[in-house]
Amino acid sequence: MTKPACPLKKSWLILALTAAVGLSACKILPTPSAQGADSGNSSAFNPDKMVEEIWASKVIPYLQQKAGPFAEVHALAKTDPAAAGAKYGNPKKQANSPWTFAVRVEGKIVAANTQSRAATIDVDVDGDGKADARVQIGPAMRGTALRDSLDFVQFNDFTNQIDFAQFGKAFNAHAGKTVLSKLPRDGLEGRTAKVLGACTIEGGQDLPLVTPAEAEIGPKP
Structure with a gap:
């Protein structure tokens, strides 16, 4: 006499067949990697293009209107940083x-x-023969002074700190490419320099x- 099939075994067999059919009907898609996600964001965020678009229309006019003679700004920043900052x-x-x-910054180059x-070039702005300001002429430049001087650029307008930092570097790159790359590099001492830019003025500098x-x-003397 044949024993009837065990109900428990039959249940397991049905489940196994169902799973196999389900797997054969599914297509397993790869999960996008973090690198791939970052690449997508990078293609959408183009700091160099953003700077290029606002450079002539907003950045230069703003600096021309806001900038003060270096000696005046420096003196006020040393005695009353808040007043210098407001102005x-x-x-x-x-x-x-x-x-x-x-x-x-306008004066004579005393060192290069x-x-x-x-x-860099060191510029004497008051005629005493000593350098008062050091001007970066690239191509590599430190800091994000140009970005930080603009009141229409705010950190909260950016997705994260990395994008904000890249935007700051893009200002230096644009200035280097369009302005500083055209400057002479030889025989600079004794020549005059005329600069519109931005800087921090802190104690101990x-x-x-x-x-x-x-x-x-200017030309060689």
Whole structure:
């Protein structure tokens, strides 16, 4: 006499067949990697293009209107940073950030360092023969002074800190490509310099480091 099939075994067999059919009908799609997601975001966010679009129409006119003579800005920043910030700085800056001032630097070049990619010129603005400001002439430039001087650029307008930082670097890159790359590199000492840019002025700085948005260097004397 044949034993009837065990109900429990029959149930397991049905479940196994159902699972097999289900798997054969499904297509397993790969999960996008974090790298792929970042790549998508990067293609949408183009800081170089953003800077290029506002440079002539907003950035330069703003700095031209806001900037003060370097000697005046420096003196006021040393005695009353808040007053200097209200007049020459970005009043919408983040509370914990230092003031960044729009400045005009005009004077004689008393020293030049063009051996490094982070090239600079030291400028005497008051005629005493000593450097008062150090101006970056690139191609490599430090800081985000140009971005930070603008009251129409706010951190909260960006998705994250990385995008905000890249936007700051894009200002330096644009200035380097369109302005600073055209400057002479030889025989700079003794020539005149005329710069529109931005800098921070903090206690303990040897020379305030100015990032130019416009720059001219006069002929050899």
